[in-house]
Amino acid sequence: MADAIVRIKDLHKAFGSLEVLKGVDMDVQRGEVVVILGPSGSGKSTLLRCVNRLEEPTGGEIWFEDVQVNSPKTNINEVRERIGMVFQSFNLFPHLTAKGNVMLAQRKVMKRDKAEAERIAVEQLTRVGLADRVDYFPAQLSGGQQQRVAIARALAMDPHVMLFDEVTSALDPELVRGVLDVMKELAKAGMTMLVVTHEMGFARDVATRAVFMDGGVIVEEGSPAEVFDHPQHERTKDFLGHIS
Amino acid sequence: MGDRIVRSMRLRRAAAGALLIVLMLSVAAPALAMSTSRITIDQKTGGLQTRFTYQATADEDAGVDRIDFLFPEGFDTEDVYVELTLLDGLKRIKADYEVEILESGAVSISFDPAVPAKSNLFIEVYDVITPIAGGTYEIPVEYEAVTTDDDTETRKDPGLTVTYATPPRQEALSRWLENQSLVRSWNSVKFLNIFFKPQHIVVAFPLLFKGWLKSLSLVLLAFPISIIGGLLIAFMKMAKIAPVRWIASVYINVIRGTPLFLQIFVVFIGFRTIGIRLPDFLSAVAVLSFNSSAYLAEIFRAGIQSISRGQFEAASSLGMTYWQAMQHVIIPQTVRRVLPTMTSEFILLFKDTALLAAVGIFELMMYSQNYVARNANLTAFTVAAIYYLIITIPLINLVGRLEARLAQSEGGSSAPPKGRHKRGVLLGSGAAAPEGAPAPGLGPAVGSGPQVDFDHSAAKHESR
Ligand SMILES: Nc1ncnc2c1ncn2[C@@H]1O[C@H](COP(=O)(O)OP(=O)(O)OP(=O)(O)O)[C@@H](O)[C@H]1O
Numbered sequence: 001m002a003d004a005i006v007r008i009k010d011l012h013k014a015f016g017s018l019e020v021l022k023g024v025d026m027d028v029q030r031g032e033v034v035v036i037l038g039p040s041g042s043g044k045s046t047l048l049r050c051v052n053r054l055e056e057p058t059g060g061e062i063w064f065e066d067v068q069v070n071s072p073k074t075n076i077n078e079v080r081e082r083i084g085m086v087f088q089s090f091n092l093f094p095h096l097t098a099k100g101n102v103m104l105a106q107r108k109v110m111k112r113d114k115a116e117a118e119r120i121a122v123e124q125l126t127r128v129g130l131a132d133r134v135d136y137f138p139a140q141l142s143g144g145q146q147q148r149v150a151i152a153r154a155l156a157m158d159p160h161v162m163l164f165d166e167v168t169s170a171l172d173p174e175l176v177r178g179v180l181d182v183m184k185e186l187a188k189a190g191m192t193m194l195v196v197t198h199e200m201g202f203a204r205d206v207a208t209r210a211v212f213m214d215g216g217v218i219v220e221e222g223s224p225a226e227v228f229d230h231p232q233h234e235r236t237k238d239f240l241g242h243i244s
Numbered sequence: 245m246g247d248r249i250v251r252s253m254r255l256r257r258a259a260a261g262a263l264l265i266v267l268m269l270s271v272a273a274p275a276l277a278m279s280t281s282r283i284t285i286d287q288k289t290g291g292l293q294t295r296f297t298y299q300a301t302a303d304e305d306a307g308v309d310r311i312d313f314l315f316p317e318g319f320d321t322e323d324v325y326v327e328l329t330l331l332d333g334l335k336r337i338k339a340d341y342e343v344e345i346l347e348s349g350a351v352s353i354s355f356d357p358a359v360p361a362k363s364n365l366f367i368e369v370y371d372v373i374t375p376i377a378g379g380t381y382e383i384p385v386e387y388e389a390v391t392t393d394d395d396t397e398t399r400k401d402p403g404l405t406v407t408y409a410t411p412p413r414q415e416a417l418s419r420w421l422e423n424q425s426l427v428r429s430w431n432s433v434k435f436l437n438i439f440f441k442p443q444h445i446v447v448a449f450p451l452l453f454k455g456w457l458k459s460l461s462l463v464l465l466a467f468p469i470s471i472i473g474g475l476l477i478a479f480m481k482m483a484k485i486a487p488v489r490w491i492a493s494v495y496i497n498v499i500r501g502t503p504l505f506l507q508i509f510v511v512f513i514g515f516r517t518i519g520i521r522l523p524d525f526l527s528a529v530a531v532l533s534f535n536s537s538a539y540l541a542e543i544f545r546a547g548i549q550s551i552s553r554g555q556f557e558a559a560s561s562l563g564m565t566y567w568q569a570m571q572h573v574i575i576p577q578t579v580r581r582v583l584p585t586m587t588s589e590f591i592l593l594f595k596d597t598a599l600l601a602a603v604g605i606f607e608l609m610m611y612s613q614n615y616v617a618r619n620a621n622l623t624a625f626t627v628a629a630i631y632y633l634i635i636t637i638p639l640i641n642l643v644g645r646l647e648a649r650l651a652q653s654e655g656g657s658s659a660p661p662k663g664r665h666k667r668g669v670l671l672g673s674g675a676a677a678p679e680g681a682p683a684p685g686l687g688p689a690v691g692s693g694p695q696v697d698f699d700h701s702a703a704k705h706e707s708r
């Protein structure tokens with residue numbers, strides 16, 4: 001417990017009268033790869049987005065390292081600097097090249113000088129296998145390449161945690177591999193990751209823990225083998241039956 | 245045509261004949277020799293058609309057989325005609341005469357029979373074209389006297405000395421055009437004469453240039469101010485604090501809901517009555533800026549809101565503040581997206597400067613109106629139209645190209661490659677792009693490309 005990097009306590013989130021998260025508790029240890037599964041609308045994305053406060057929780061607490069994320073006193077931008085996020089729809093900045101995308105926040109948020117930001121950008125793009133695409137604009141890249149740029153963009157900020165929200169769902173099947181490989185490498189390198197995904201193979205291979213959500217609560221959690229092979233709850237069995 | 249041009253002139257019954265006679269008598273001088281009482285010539289600047297009048301009494305001792313008006317070089321007498329009145333005392337007498345135009349340009353009037361001694365002569369030579377180059381010219385007069393013993397001798401008259409100013413170049417050109425046969429036949433077509441009269445084109449073009457510069461400087465000053473104002477109002481309209489949003493909404497609605505014409509009068513007349521006095525030019529810039537800010541605010545707001553939320557979230561997730569995200573992520577994309585509509589707005593604003601003529605701003609429209617009123621010819625409007633079009637046509641063209649480029653770059657992430665290639669060919673070099681675009685078919689199902697609900701059609705941009 002001492003080394004938990006993210007602590008979520010009785011998290012509630014409602015959109016108006018719609019209660020989406022109904023009391024979620026979760027601790028994420030440094031170096032863990034937590035895979036979050038669950039049917040559509042169960043609140044997986046909302047949970048992830050609460051962690052860096054893209055959504056404002058309506059109840060409970062979220063702690064990142066030693067700061068409470070959902071406290072009005074917290075400078076949320078400093079927290080976000082340390083929490084990388086990758087979206088289903090990439091959200092690359094279309095007016096900037098791959099390198100420009102990776103450099104922007106380094107320059108403006110971390111105040112790195114141009115040469116350093118550029119060096120790190122090239123380094124991170126190389127890491128995700130795009131050394132030869134640094135000067136391409138997003139529109140000139142395939143979806144898989146774009147998503148890898150987005151990962152490099154997040155990594156360049158030296159995040160302590162990475163949030164992945166269905167990052168391969170928008171990709172053509174043949175492009176999924178490349179992105180998952182990058183994520184695997186990242187996990188191997190010891191990155192703490194919260195991953196919402198439907199990629200069971202990836203979850204089995206990489207995750208240290210699997211969390212099954214439904215109806216705004218965590219229904220079941222454990223090692224991937226436990227959850228996938230011996231689900232305890234009907235809803236989990238149901239869900240796994242549907243997707244495999 | 246080396247020969248003399250000979251023209252017989254019928255004595256015309258002048259409408260103002262009686263008046264003319266009275267006039268002549270009142271100025272008649274005592275006659276010793278052929279005494280010239282008056283020679284005049286109209287116009288003060290050269291290059292114009294004018295009338296040369298000569299008024300004299302024949303010598304006591306001799307009749308007059310012939311009078312030569314020795315127009316010097318530079319005068320064009322090719323198309324002159326002559327009106328002649330001959331009086332014996334108060335009695336008008338019949339004169340038979342012939343007019344010859346000599347090669348030298350001299351106008352020679354021969355009488356048959358000779359004009360009796362002591363009779364009064366009044367001669368008008370019409371349609372003399374004076375020399376375009378300014379200067380002082382002498383027009384000597386010679387006549388052939390026939391004495392009682394039937395001798396003839398050539399006598400001289402002091403003649404006339406005239407001084408002309410050189411007309412401005414465009415005036416000179418206009419006057420020169422006036423006499424070109426091609427121009428004349430052009431002008432004989434009523435439509436061409438009214439809207440495309442060459443004489444007016446050459447004068448109006450340089451004259452209206454000043455108005456064009458004024459219109460341009462108005463819009464070139466007002467538009468940047470409007471951009472700043474528009475951004476301000478756009479952000480006010482998206483502000484978290486409701487009253488700020490309301491102020492922006494009211495401003496936008498009032499400005500867009502009333503005619504610019506009315507706004508001009510409010511600023512020019514209303515402000516004055518409540519004691520705010522600005523120089524006219526500044527008032528004009530102010531009213532154009534007020535007006536355009538409201539339109540640009542809506543263009544900017546729509547543009548900003550058309551950028552997908554994901555862009556803002558991505559920037560936020562990297563730790564960027566609201567204004568950092570705006571400045572480095574949202575605004576640059578918005579600019580590209582609103583550029584066509586903004587350009588259309590610029591075109592509208594430029595054309596709207598014409599409304600300022602109503603309050604006496606000397607811009608292009610005002611110049612052309614004045615010219616038209618002075619010259620009773622609409623050619624100046626055509627010239628004004630050309631001046632407006634010099635600016636608007638290239639910009640309209642630019643809007644089209646910006647739109648095509650935008651469609652190309654935005655379609656880039658989600659449109660099938662087929663469409664992209666086609667546009668690429670049409671555009672030649674479209675958006676700046678390094679070598680090696682991805683192979684067809686690699687486009688993602690959901691792109692990071694912005695939403696497509698933003699209306700970038702200039703045609704739909706409301707006019708006012
Ligand atoms: N901004 C919002 N406003 C209102 N309702 C929202 C908003 N965002 C999400 N919701 C609702 O919250 C619920 C949970 O959404 P969420 O995106 O977290 O689900 P999810 O588990 O990620 O589903 P999926 O697998 O389809 O992505 C859904 O019913 C959704 O409609």
Ligand SMILES: [Mg+2]
Nearest residue numbers: 044045046166
């Ligand atoms: Mg989701």
